[in-house]
Amino acid sequence: MFGQLYDRALDGERCWVRHDDGRVRKLPVRSWLGGRGADARFDRAVVDMCEGPTIDLGCGPGRLVADLVQRGVPALGVDLSATAVNLARSSGAPALRRDMFEPLPGTGRWQTVLLADGNVGVGGDPRRVLRRAAELLRDGGQCVVEFDTAIAGIDVSWVRLESARTIGPWFRWASVGIDCVPALAAQVGLAVAGVHPIGRRVVASLSAT
Known part of the structure; x- marks a missing residue:
């Protein structure tokens, strides 16, 4: 989805995200790479929530998988x-x-499915993403999902990656507010087991029923 510009960002090229309404934000590559630029408190808390065999969807450079x-x-x-994947x-x-x-x-056999760093918004369709997570879980498993604390509801927009020398293609992405959790969980056959604020971020545990 991100394409070559995302790969180049991981290799060190400075990139940002532009929304179709003109908003621009920095691509948080340093936090994805782990180490000094990471949100260590968040990473520790999320890893602590993962029980048993865990699959991280949209793992990026794999910092959470490596910790597990x-x-x-x-x-x-x-x-x-x-x-x-190589990183x-x-x-x-x-x-x-x-x-x-x-x-x-x-x-159907994973104990935990992890969706961190906004990946519940992949493709602009959080219901599809959570249904997929539910399919991967075993009975009694859980989905550990990061939601957005800055918005209410579901904000679906077109975004693209840009750098000083390249403009990437538009793609759909969703930001999903924590207020949506009960309704979304019910729609995909999951139950809210807990909501966990971590600094300025928040994660919900959704259990397979």
Whole structure:
């Protein structure tokens, strides 16, 4: 979805996100790469929530998967970006280059599905993303999902990546407010098990019923 410009951002090129209404925000690559630029408090809290075999959808460079593996938790990352997957593997995180909606190993047997860093908004369709997460879970499993604290409802817009020398194609993305959690969970057959503020961010645990 992000394409070559996303890969180049991971390799160090300065990039940003432009919304179709003119808003521009920095692409938070340093936090995705982990280490000094990461939100360590958030990462620790999210990893603590992951129980049993965990699959991270849209894992990026794999910082959360690497942390899980270091703790002895079986984990797998999934991402479309070849650069992201290579970075994940180089950090010790098992990762597949694949669309999250394509067939994935262990479907119906994962204890935890992880959707961090706004990935519930992939494709501008959070219901589709959460339905996919629910398909991957075993009975009694959970989906650990980051939501947005800055908005109410679901904000679907067209966005694109830009750099000083390249403008990427438009694609749909959704920002999903934490107020939407009960309704979204019910629509995809999950139940809200808990809501967890972490600094300025928030994560919900959605259990398979």
